[in-house]
Amino acid sequence: MDRSGDESPAVNGRVSFWYAQTGLPEPRPALPGDADADVCIVGGGYTGLWTAYYLKKADPGLRITVLERRFCGYGASGRNGGWLYNGFAGRSAFARRYGAGPAAAMQRVMDEAVGEVADTVAAERIEADLVRGGVLEVARTPAQLARLQAFATAERSFGADRIRLLTAAETGERIRIAGTLGGTWTPYGARVQPAKLARGLAEVVAGLGVRVHERTPVTAVEPGGAGRRARAVTPHGTVTADHVLRATEGFTAGLRGERRTWLPMNSAMIATEPLPESFWARTGWAGREVLGDFAHAYMYAQRTADDRIALGGRGVPYRYGSRTDADGTTQPATVRQLREILDSFFPAAAGARIDHAWAGVLGVPRDWCATVDLDRASGLGWAGGYVGSGVTTANLAGRTLRDLVLGRDTELTRLPWVGHRVRRWEPEPLRWLGVHALYAAYHAADRQESTGRATGSPLARLADAISGRH
Template identity: 60%
Template sequence: MRNGGVSFWWQQVGLPSPTDHLAGDASCDVAIVGGGLTGLWTAFYLAEADPTLDVRVVEAKFAGFGASGRNGGWLSSELAGSPRAYAAVAGEDGVRRLREALRSTVGEVIGVAAREGIEADIVRSGVLTVARSEAQRRRLGGELTAAQVAERVRVAGAVAGHFDPDCARVQPARLVAGVARAVRARGVRIHEGTRATSVTAGTVVTDRGTLTAPVVLRCLEGFTAGLPGHRRDWLPMNSAIVVTEPLDRARWDEIGWSGAELLGDEAHAYCYAQRTADGRIAMGGRGVPYRFGSRTDVDGRTQPQTVESLRSTLTTLFPSLAGVRLDHAWCGVLGVPRDWSASVAYDPATGLGHAGGYVGSGLTATNLAGRTLRDLVLGHDTDLTRLPWSGHRVRRWEPEPLRWAGVHALYGLYRTADRREDAGLGRTSRIARVAHRVAGR
């Protein structure tokens, strides 16, 4: 089994070689730090809105190296944050508007991919969420019975389910590589292999020179903590994925997963999965959730115990797959603000802006954030700039060792709550409620 190598998705496509390094000091109109989907979508829409702008992206590795090329491939309308946090600043109407914007963004991404000729194995297949205990069923409020769940996918122990049609399966590396091509075609330069070491008003200092610009946008998601002065802004939370060998027809028939719908569960330490275009199951979840000092992985390598935990999850849901080989494992980081809610912000006075903190629900949200940053930078007052995550502010995470201890205790509580509910507790465990308070969710 391969471990790391960025991700299985990139191994399918082929790892790109960094191009167009920043060659000494330069200037431009808009400097974007981070070549993931947030930065790329922002560059795409800015260049589309005003082709005269000199927009440049600075990326330490290559476009899509981070979570954008490692995620589970859920182009989902899931809210990127806490409804309670957004409602506190914009009321329930604000939460509704953000949900509607995310739902429409699923179609926006699919439409751009079609127009730009981006082949990313996209199938608008929806997502099936299953409950495997009475407590999960109550939380889910699922309208599907166990029998109706089994008609789609035969998940062991499923008692109920919910189906959301506003979700599409995606091959993440193909998507982000396609968006990068579309960005370059619009005249945007992506300076890969160029690591930002400092981001301040008007200036991005890198290991290859200094880029000056009146507008500087930070789009680093889980890698934000690597910038001086930003270590406690967003927590780099780890998520890991394993992918099986290709399954034969008999195995697919046995588990009944004949469509391309995404699959998740309602556990507190939840899992997420997709049936890949080449007939595998890619399944992800939290392994070791956080590394001391906000450290990140090395080239996507993950821990053996995480691989075994995901293997156990896979065979718990599908016992008939107990002997299936795992071909690849990898991990990546996502950005988690202290209130678990994403934000998009821009200050015209300083020219500084940022977007991110998607808490694992960013594949769709990156596009919406990119369009929102476009409007903020261009000074347009639109429905997007009035969404409740626009200008959303949150306090910083605690210093070490408090945040390391807190995060590990948090996920210990969630796993304990799951075990109690799996053992027959008919309601959400009070331990999970304590974990929510610890998390600030």
């Protein structure tokens, strides 16, 4: 393995490694002018595509239009870590606010959503490199181990058999990671190739008769009322519809009036060259589990279909004024940080070349809780704020928006995230200062804990309290 070229491995203009594998799709035609629809969906990522899919399946006669700024899957849907798993943003907060029963119901449907995505991908013949290997999370410091054990206890409160608490030796039977003290494994997880999933889903949706217009940025979403229908405004024309659904996640701040709704948090990834069989014989990872840890500034990883390690974490967490990135470009310092994590977890990969590096944005509400809703009076709906857990949550959002649009009273529409309200983020410069201070505290806490501190850092507890993260 050769480490040459390590300092600047980004595939510029390719958005992510996942698109370097598949090639960028040729965008579909832009909106040709003013149009009318029953449902207009703003955003061609997982949320928008799943919503269109389930609506069209439920009512084939619906006239549905999807508007996408670049191409379907351009944002987080084509750049994420490929974790199809059952975590969702805000479970603890929902339990405190709405009660243990509603939070348990939310967790159960998230568990089921992993299988729903896997089954639908198979039924629609979408080739997405999906392997249901579960989720393995590890602790490598005493403080992380304490958090891991508390997490396992909380998970078991939703069902005794939903998670396994592993010793260091048992963890190593799955993946041999340097310094592991213990782990957890749950079957509610799968590895996917994110861009393949987004592209395949877009093709299925278009094949069902949904009008998909790419290269069509939406500049404003306008409510209906008093005999006026809702509208999505673009430079190419305006789509008027009974319902306009916002599915823009980390790019929501770019819409008029939405700059402080959700904060666009940056996450970055690297992918190694394909690693030789000798590495995998030493490391294991035969089950293709998705991998995470219990650091405050946590990492996430997968073994790709072509035997690379794709690994991510927070680099520069936020850009001033809620600005978003330029086509996935990430900073050399972030690449070095991720390289250090890779080498720490897998010393045998220390000589591996980094072939790709990229970044993307995810939506973070002020209370770190995902939401979905539809206001029937204005005709406006939305879903998002997934805080990095969107691969599965977007599917649940699509099915929930389907039921809300069709006026159904179902188990999904009664979940606690439906209609959940949260205050807006602070104005600048407070927003920038607060987020950067938050992640500085988390990184400092991780450094403290790496020295063997047995209990969690006060810095991290203070950061959690200020952010509303837990």
